[in-house]
Each structure stands twice: as structure tokens, then as C-alpha cells.
Amino acid sequence: MSRPARIEVAVREYALLGEGPTWDPALSRLVWVDILGRRIHTYEPGSGRRSVTAVAQHIGAAKPRAGGGLVANLRDGIGLYDAGGAFSWLRHDPVPGRRGNDAAVAPDGSLWAGTMRYDERPGGGNLVRFAADGTATALLDEVTISNGIGWSPDASLAYYVDTPTRRVDTLRLREGRISERTPFASVEPGAGYPDGLTVDADGCVWVALWDGGQLRRYTPHGSLDRIVDLPVARPTACAFGGPALRDLYVTTARTGLNDPPAPAGSLLVLPDAGHGVPGTPFAG
Template sequence: MVDFNVLNAMRCRLGEGPVWVESSGELWWMDIHRGSFHRQVWPGGPVATHKLSERSTLVVPCADGSAITSVQKGLCRVPESGPVGPPVVVIEPDTPQTSVNDGKVGPDGRLYFDSLDRAERPGLCGLYRLDDDLVARPLLTGVTLGNGLDWSPDGSVMYFVDSRRQQVYAMDFDPGAGTVASRRVLAEVDPDDGMPDGMTVDEAGNLWVALYGGARLHHYAPDGRLLDVVPTPVRYPTSCGFAGPGLATLVVTTAFAHLEDAGEPISDIDGAVLTAAAGVAGRRPVLCRTPLPLNPSKE
């Protein structure tokens, strides 16, 4: 049994992307619908909020001390204050309703990210790698709703979620080239259990997948066996990660957007960041090796 606690008083309409920043001892996460980046010194410091855009979905720290975030059509450097400008790295310019979604730094130090179609048309999106020349190169096409991603502890396998297909994939990963091969379905989630969303891999190599709308996490072995179903005290968990000393604390971001939009009751913890001792630690996060320049409008 995993017992969850609420980390702070912050409530996100659509919380996402928890990131542990070891150098500052901070937890970072996003509120996508408010385009806001939150950071908190672990575990009890005040929450600092930076409004970035109308829709920002990810934030990752870079090796030079800067950070990268997203706007709908690409990637930006996080400015010291104020909103981001137009994207420095543009993706999918010919499909105006698609948007950057989830992203994470790979074992090679490059940023990998995916996209979704806000009109939910099938197969228009992809999975991308940000290279050192600041070009985003596609690794996969035909994606409908790209979501959680992570790697095995040895870096040889990349995991990836296409939420609308209800599937978690495993792919062979070449950390030198930053390429994937041999995509296969690792797990298929019954829609009655929720929609697979954000995910993380622990130090033992097992996957934790948040099931949006299902009030649970699925805990999978690397071969796709379902090890455990972990109930959450909210209906809409969105993503998960590990934080704190020794990366010993499981962190789950959540949302209340669907409840609010449907006129359903919202509890006092919907949208909260949840924490728990899960009996296993996470893996040390990697800093992005490819910082972005500031958009000229922010200099």
C-alpha cells in the first residue's frame, strides 16, 4: 500500500512534468493550462511561480544553469522573468493545431519530446530529438497523443506513451546516435483503467505510469508484466517522478481540469502535487547538454 501526502497548497488545473533539480534541491513542475512553471525547495520551501505562456507543457534544466520550456509550436529558453517569446526551435509548422507535449532529457544529455494534436486527429504527431545544432529531428511519426517517456537504467531501452492508442511502447535506444529501433507494445491499458499519461522509471528498471481519469498508477516490470496497481486519492493523476534526498520520494502531479469543465465536484486535493514513500528510489536526472539562446525579443 502506498500512502500519499500533499506536498503544498498549490493546485494546478493541469499539473504535469515533475522534475527533480539536484543542484538546487528543488522540485519543478508545470501547470499546462495556465502556462506556469512552479519550483519549490524540497520539501517545505515556498512555491515560486513563473508565468511563461498561455500553454507551456514541459520544463527541463540545462547543464549551463539555464532551462528549456515549450510553447505550442516549439521550444524556448526560460527567461529570468516574464513570458517567453516565439519559439527558438519550431516544430510541425504545417499543422497549426498540434502542440509540443511531454519531454525529458535522455541518457545522452539531449532533449527528447513529443507532440499531440489538440483536435485529436490520429497519426499527425511525432517524437523528436533536439540536436546540438538546435534542430528538432523526428524519431517517430504517426503519433496521435505523445506523452510520457523515459529510459531503462542502462540507457538501452526507451519507453514512450501514445495516450490515445492506450499503449506504452518499448524501443531499442542507441545513446550515441540518439536513435530508436524495434518499437513494440510493452503494455496496453484498458480504457476503463484510465488513459496512460506521464511516466517514470525507477532505479530497478520498473515503470510507473500515471493513468489519467483512472485514479491510479500502473507499476510495470521491464517485460510489461503489471507488478502493482497503485490507487491515488484523486481521479486525474497526470505524471510521476522521484525527488528529494536519494530520490527516495515518489511524486505525482494531478489535475482538476476535466472535473471543472464537466461541472463535477472538485476535492481539496485535486490538482495537488502528491508524495509517497514507494519503497524504491528513482534515477539521478540528466541535465540537458543543449541550452537554447534567448529569443531576440527577450534580450
């Protein structure tokens, strides 16, 4: 089940809480964030060029927009950056003690954005769908640490992680709302906690294990079929990138660790790890 994988440091960085890698095909670059460092990072594998942009508050995720720029899941709501970097709010909804966490763009171009409490109070977060015009639809209430989100290749299922449950769940929608939530795969106690995820072209679900130092791949039936050991304790999320979507990028964290190893906080890559599914930019 576990087999050696070639793991490289794509970008040497010291992110406190690296998260949310996403391939931007329009600009041939990877986008990710440092939540606690309040930074948006980009990296172009073809040229090696990269950029780092400071933001005003904690940022859980940044995803490409159809017209250029980025949509961001921020502490106080959903923000928009245009192609020139100018900022505006799509939805300003500050809640004391709460911040945005992971987010993903659905196949229909909407943004699914999760939140959590800074104190990780059980039930203090949610998952909300944002349409292009900012219309918000609550999908899940009373989650604790809203994390990984992805879709099956045929878009019939969403995959979702509320980290303390130690599960990946499947979600089915009817008329824009979740009609069914079913456990898909569980992580055993002591093996870490499921964090961010991505789905490959075979319909397999790759999950990063916080405090587990691993990536795990589950078949479409929920069976564990591959384990990749990583040189960091806190991988946070993964995404396929590169022109052919064959390289698997992994964000990592160093927050809360005493004397973390050198790669902690860097962007890692597993070359030719599989085949990803093209993403959809946010329609707004």
C-alpha cells in the same frame, strides 16, 4: 499486488493540467508545469519554498539545463530560459492547432519532445529529438497524444506512451533513429489511459493512469506488480525526487471534471516509495 500507500499533498494547488514533474538536483527542487494554466512551478522540499512563473503560451514540459535555467516544450516550439529567467527560442516551429506536450531529457543530454493536436486528431502529433544546438531529428510521426518518456537504467531502452493506444512501448535506437518499437505493457479498457511515466533504479516502470486514479508499476519484463490508488481521478505523471530520490511525486489535473475532489490539481507525494535514477540536464 495493490497495497496501501501513504499519500500526502506536497503542494496544494489548483492546476488545470499539472504535468511533467522533474527533480532538479542542482537546486534541490522539483519542477513541474500547468499546461493550460501557462505556469512553471517549483518546490523545494527541504525548505518548503516554492515559485510560480507565468509563461506566454501553453507549456507541455520544463526541464533543467546543464548551465542553469530550463528548456521548455511550448505551444510553438522549444524555448530556453536562462538562470535569470530570460527567454529565447531554441527552435521556433508553430503549427496551427498543435502544441507541445510531455518531454524528457535523454541520457545523452538531448531533449525528446512530443506534440499533439488540440482537437486530439489521430496522427496529428509527433516525437522529435532536439540536440543541444537545436538540431531536430524526427523519431516518431503520426502519434496522437505524445506522452510519457523514460529510459531503462542502462539507457539501452526508451519507454514511450501514445495515450490512446493504451500501451507503454519500448523503443530501440540505431544511429540516432528508432529501429524497433515493441509493446511493453497494456492498460485494459475501463482502467484509464497511460499518461506520464518514470523508471526506477530496479528498472521498473511507473505509469500514471489518466481517468484511472492510479499509479501502476511494471517490472522490466512488463508484468504489473503494484497498483497505488490515488485520491484523484486524473493523475498525469510521476517522478522520484528528494536528496536520495526516494519520494515519488505525482502531478494531477482538474480540467474537464465537475466538482473535482480537493487534491485535484495539487502536487502529491508518496514518501519513500522506491529509488529513482538520477536524471540528465539538457545539454543546451
